[in-house]
Amino acid sequence: MSAKTNVLFDLPGPKARSRHRLLAVVGAVVLLALLAWVLVRMDDKGQLDPDKWLRVVSGEAWRYYFVPGLRSTLVAAALAIIISMGLALGLAMARMSDNAVLRWAATLFVEFFRGVPVLIMMLFAFYFLVMMGWFPSDVNPLIGTVTGLVAYNSSVLAEVIRNGVASLPAGQREAGLSIGLSPSQTRRMILVPQSLTAMMPSLVSQVIVITKDSALGYMILYPELVTSARRLGSWAGAPFQAYVIAAVIFIIVNYGIDRLARWVETLQRRRGRSAGPIADAEDVPMVGAGVRGTVNAPAGG
Amino acid sequence: MQTILQDFGLLAGFWMTIKLTFWSAIFSLVIGTFVAVMRLSPVGMLRQVGTAYVTLLRNTPLTLIILFCSIGIYGQLGIVLAGRDAPGGFIDTNNFRLAILGLSVYHAAFVCEAIRSGVNTIPIGQAEAARSIGLTFGQSLREIILPQAFRGAITPLGNTLIALTKNTTIAAAIGVAETALVMKNVAEFDPGLLWTAFGLIAAGFVLLTVPMGLLTSHFAHKLAVRR
Numbered sequence: 145m146s147a148k149t150n151v152l153f154d155l156p157g158p159k160a161r162s163r164h165r166l167l168a169v170v171g172a173v174v175l176l177a178l179l180a181w182v183l184v185r186m187d188d189k190g191q192l193d194p195d196k197w198l199r200v201v202s203g204e205a206w207r208y209y210f211v212p213g214l215r216s217t218l219v220a221a222a223l224a225i226i227i228s229m230g231l232a233l234g235l236a237m238a239r240m241s242d243n244a245v246l247r248w249a250a251t252l253f254v255e256f257f258r259g260v261p262v263l264i265m266m267l268f269a270f271y272f273l274v275m276m277g278w279f280p281s282d283v284n285p286l287i288g289t290v291t292g293l294v295a296y297n298s299s300v301l302a303e304v305i306r307n308g309v310a311s312l313p314a315g316q317r318e319a320g321l322s323i324g325l326s327p328s329q330t331r332r333m334i335l336v337p338q339s340l341t342a343m344m345p346s347l348v349s350q351v352i353v354i355t356k357d358s359a360l361g362y363m364i365l366y367p368e369l370v371t372s373a374r375r376l377g378s379w380a381g382a383p384f385q386a387y388v389i390a391a392v393i394f395i396i397v398n399y400g401i402d403r404l405a406r407w408v409e410t411l412q413r414r415r416g417r418s419a420g421p422i423a424d425a426e427d428v429p430m431v432g433a434g435v436r437g438t439v440n441a442p443a444g445g
Numbered sequence: 446m447q448t449i450l451q452d453f454g455l456l457a458g459f460w461m462t463i464k465l466t467f468w469s470a471i472f473s474l475v476i477g478t479f480v481a482v483m484r485l486s487p488v489g490m491l492r493q494v495g496t497a498y499v500t501l502l503r504n505t506p507l508t509l510i511i512l513f514c515s516i517g518i519y520g521q522l523g524i525v526l527a528g529r530d531a532p533g534g535f536i537d538t539n540n541f542r543l544a545i546l547g548l549s550v551y552h553a554a555f556v557c558e559a560i561r562s563g564v565n566t567i568p569i570g571q572a573e574a575a576r577s578i579g580l581t582f583g584q585s586l587r588e589i590i591l592p593q594a595f596r597g598a599i600t601p602l603g604n605t606l607i608a609l610t611k612n613t614t615i616a617a618a619i620g621v622a623e624t625a626l627v628m629k630n631v632a633e634f635d636p637g638l639l640w641t642a643f644g645l646i647a648a649g650f651v652l653l654t655v656p657m658g659l660l661t662s663h664f665a666h667k668l669a670v671r672r
Contacts, residue, residue: 152572152590153487153582160487168490175494185522259651261611263625268643271632275639352504359506363618363625370508384521387512391505398504 196382200389205376209386213372214393220286220358220368224293225351231294232301233336239306240331254299263360266292270364285366289358297354304346308339344412348405352398359394369393448638453627455642459649461623465545465613466653470606472549477556478591484561485590487582495557502554507615511547515619519543537622544616548609555605563598564590568672596668603661607654624649 156164186192199205238250257265270288273279279287312335320330340347362370373390377383450456483495502510518524519539526542529535567590575585595602617625624646631642 152485152585154576156487164488167488171488171490171494182522189521189523191521256647256651259611259654260647261614261625261650263614263617264628264643264646264650267625267628267632268639271629271636271639274632275636356504356506359508360615362508363629370506370512383516387509387516391509391513394506394509395501395504399500402504 191384196380196385199380200376200382200385205380205386205389209372209376209379210369210389210393213367213369213390214397216286216361216366216372217355217358217368220289220293220361220366221351221355223286223290224297224354224358227290227294228298228301228354229347231298232305235298235302236305236309236336237328237331239302240309242327250302254302257295257299258303260295262292262296262357263363265295266360266364269295285361285364288364289361289366289368292360293354293357296357297350300353301347301350304343304350305336305339308343309335311342312338341412345405345409348401348408352401352405355398355401356394448635450645453631453635453642454622455624455627455645455649458622458624458627459653461541461616461621462610462613462649462653465541465548465616465621465623466606466610468545469548469552469609469613472545473552473556473605473609474602476549476553478560480553480557481560481564482586482591484557485564485586499554499557502551503558505551507547507551507612508618510551511544511615511618514543514547515540518546540619540621541616544613544619544621548613548616552605552609552612555608556602559598559601559605560591560594562601563594563596566597566670567593593670596670599665599668600661603657603665606661607657610653610657611650 154160183192190196235250235254238246239254241247241250266288269291270284273284273287274281309331316334316338317330320334321327325333358366358368359370361368362374365371367375369390370387373386374383377386380386480495480498483491484499486492519526525539526546527535527538531538571589571593572585575589580588613623614625616623617629620626628642628646631638
């Protein structure tokens with residue numbers, strides 16, 4: 145990218161440099177003016193009162209709100225990731241299977257759940273569980289949140305795996321078949337493991353999507369970070385400040401995962417372990433191309 | 446079914462989804478293009494601001510962004526986006542516009558990345574040719590780079606549009622009367638209709654997003670720059 149970007153403009157000469165400096169100063173002034181205006185407005189409303197900020201970063205705020213909230217967010221995200229991964233493997237295998245019924249069932253599942261908004265699925269799962277009363281009522285929000293996340297993300301991950309398999313060199317499959325493995329053995333033992341390695345960065349970035357989407361649990365009162373921030377906000381009388389801290393926590397966690405994904409990518413490139421180029425979800429024609437959620441598509445949350 | 450469509454306002458809910466999608470798509474395209482230009486510009490300061498924008502917005506859950514619009518922009522900064530006597534009521538109109546604001550700034554980060562990926566599809570020779578005939582940065586961006594970048598970015602832009610359509614449901618967090626809120630009301634007041642409501646809403650979203658996907662594939666193919 146950087147090499148590409150730099151071709152867009154010549155190395156600046158003295159005139160251009162001074163113009164760029166001017167632009168940078170103008171940009172900085174505009175930003176600072178905006179910031180100052182926001183701060184003045186907030187001060188007018190008494191939102192810069194140090195007391196309010198201290199209350200949302202106090203020991204109690206962390207102990208009773210942010211830490212349990214973050215824990216719930218991570219629990220829901222971790223459960224959703226593990227279950228989605230397992231289900232995605234199954235779905236990907238089924239979609240590539242020689243059994244037409246299995247293939248169609250998996251295709252239907254994947255295309256349907258990629259099209260339904262995560263929030264709708266979550267609300268449905270939650271109220272369905274409430275109506276059925278199968279579980280104690282305090283775990284319904286967790287199950288609802290995880291179900292919503294799993295339905296969508298397992299479908300997306302299944303496509304990621306399938307595209308990874310499609311991007312492998314044809315020789316891999318042929319070699320598997322020629323040493324006498326059955327087609328399904330070839331997929332299981334040769335193709336899918338390689339695809340998983342090649343898709344590792346996309347898989348890790350899907351983790352960010354899941355973590356962000358777990359914030360939708362707010363709508364069904366799952367006590368994750370946003371819900372905790374709201375409760376802290378009304379307890380401390382500082383809703384705005386509580387949400388700011390929650391946003392900062394989210395940004396730090398997700399930024400960390402993003403860095404991790406890039407590190408994994410460079411590590412693999414250096415080792416040359418991936419068997420083929422990492423496919424984009426766009427590269428492979430799909431049934432019902434409409435409801436397509438690639439790993440690059442924005443998550444809700 | 447009649448009950449859900451009319452008493453619970455599912456049709457109105459879908460109309461709200463379409464309105465939210467339409468306006469947010471336009472605004473996020475404008476903001477996203479602007480941020481993308483900042484990230485491509487020769488001015489280091491602007492590049493950093495653009496990068497910071499994308500990093501911050503992309504890593505914050507949309508739920509939080511929309512809540513911020515409501516309690517931050519309206520509640521704290523006192524910015525009002527609707528007249529006191531707006532048709533359809535002040536609170537509803539204001540929340541509707543705040544939701545559009547939140548959806549737009551969030552998806553703008555993805556639009557920016559889509560456009561940058563479109564810029565990556567342009568061969569270096571194009572930019573070099575633009576420079577060698579003496580076009581300035583602004584001119585080469587306007588005449589050479591951005592037109593090709595948009596044509597190369599149709600697939601990721603289409604994916605962003607589909608995701609945006611589905612993400613409009615999150616506007617329910619500040620009480621915008623769209624499909625997720627309808628679903629919630631059905632579940633709370635008439636749980637017997639839960640399955641019907643879910644089926645109708647799911648079908649509605651499939652109906653909205655499938656044509657988007659088909660059009661995206663069509664135009665991505667048709668408008669691709671032949672090289």
